[in-house]
Amino acid sequence: xxxxxxxxxxxxxxxxxxxxxxxxxxxxxxxxxxxxxxxxxxxxxxxxxxxxxxxxxxxxxxxxxxxxxxxxxxxxxxxxxxxxxxxxxxxxxxxxxxxxxxxxxxxxxxxxxxxxxxxxxxxxxxxxxxxxxxxxxxxxxxxxxxxxxxxxxxxxxxxxxxxxxxxxxxxxxxxxxxxxxxxxxxxxxxxxxxxxxxxxxxxxxxxxxxxxxxxxxxxx
Numbered sequence: 001x002x003x004x005x006x007x008x009x010x011x012x013x014x015x016x017x018x019x020x021x022x023x024x025x026x027x028x029x030x031x032x033x034x035x036x037x038x039x040x041x042x043x044x045x046x047x048x049x050x051x052x053x054x055x056x057x058x059x060x061x062x063x064x065x066x067x068x069x070x071x072x073x074x075x076x077x078x079x080x081x082x083x084x085x086x087x088x089x090x091x092x093x094x095x096x097x098x099x100x101x102x103x104x105x106x107x108x109x110x111x112x113x114x115x116x117x118x119x120x121x122x123x124x125x126x127x128x129x130x131x132x133x134x135x136x137x138x139x140x141x142x143x144x145x146x147x148x149x150x151x152x153x154x155x156x157x158x159x160x161x162x163x164x165x166x167x168x169x170x171x172x173x174x175x176x177x178x179x180x181x182x183x184x185x186x187x188x189x190x191x192x193x194x195x196x197x198x199x200x201x202x203x204x205x206x207x208x209x210x211x212x213x214x215x216x217x218x219x220x
Contacts, residue, residue, distance in 0.1 A: 055093035059103050062086030066110060074113045084110045101127065105137050109144065121148050128161075139165055139172030143180065150184045158184050175205035179214055186217075 065083035069076045087107040094100030108123035124145040131138035142165050149158035162184065164170070165177040182197035194217075201214035 051093050051095065052099065055090045055095075055099040055103070058086045058090035058093060059099045059106075062090060062103065062106060062110075066106060069113065077114070080110055080114050084114065101130065102137065105141050108141065112144065112148065117148060117152065121145065121152070124148070133169065133171070136171045139170050143172055143177060146184070147180065150187065155184055155188050159188075173210075175201045175208045175210040175214075179210045179217075182214070182217065 062083045062085075065079050065086060069079035069083060072079065074080065084107060087103045087110060090099050090103035091107065094103060104123060104127045108120050108127055111117075111120035111123055124141050127141045128138070128145060131141060133139070142161050146158045146161035146165065149155070149161065159181065162177055162181040165172050166174050166181065170177070178197045178201045182194040182201075185191075185194035185197060198214040198217050201208070202211050202218065205211050
């Protein structure tokens with residue numbers, strides 16, 4: 001009698017049935033393991049999302065406190081201290097998620113406003129080191145770090161950072177960075193380099209407020 005496709009299918013089905021009778025415990029153990037892994041993945045994802053939500057809430061609370069301090073011309077030390085606690089909490093909760101770098105940036109700015117310059121520099125250096133350069137805050141962090149270096153008398157590092165900020169791929173207002181760069185050069189006694197920076201502002205950003213300030217610095 002000829003063997004049909006149906007017979008082949010039934011034979012394969014019986015073979016599979018016999019295999020399952022022998023190995024069913026292994027199969028169920030594997031299925032159970034898959035279920036456990038799936039549950040663990042879901043739990044980890046849920047935990048991460050919960051942490052991100054907590055970090056976001058802390059970041060929002062921190063920025064609200066920072067705004068209170070800003071409205072008081074940064075004379076409200078209690079508001080700044082409150083903001084700092086929230087930003088530190090946001091960093092701790094965020095891990096590698098989006099709220100983390102933002103919290104680090106604002107923590108650096110808050111430390112600066114509290115007069116803790118050394119801590120602010122350390123924080124902003126960490127922020128700059130991990131920044132992608134795709135967000136304006138990445139460059140704002142560099143500009144503030146440059147100012148802190150200049151205030152500390154480390155003009156060489158300040159100039160190096162500001163030159164990064166004036167690069168073509170910068171997302172920071174270049175005219176402001178050039179104005180700042182000129183002022184740092186002036187502080188070193190390099191009048192020629194200072195005038196060169198300010199002249200670039202006048203030539204390339206003539207309609208900006210920075211250009212008006214640059215003209216005044218140039219004496220014109």
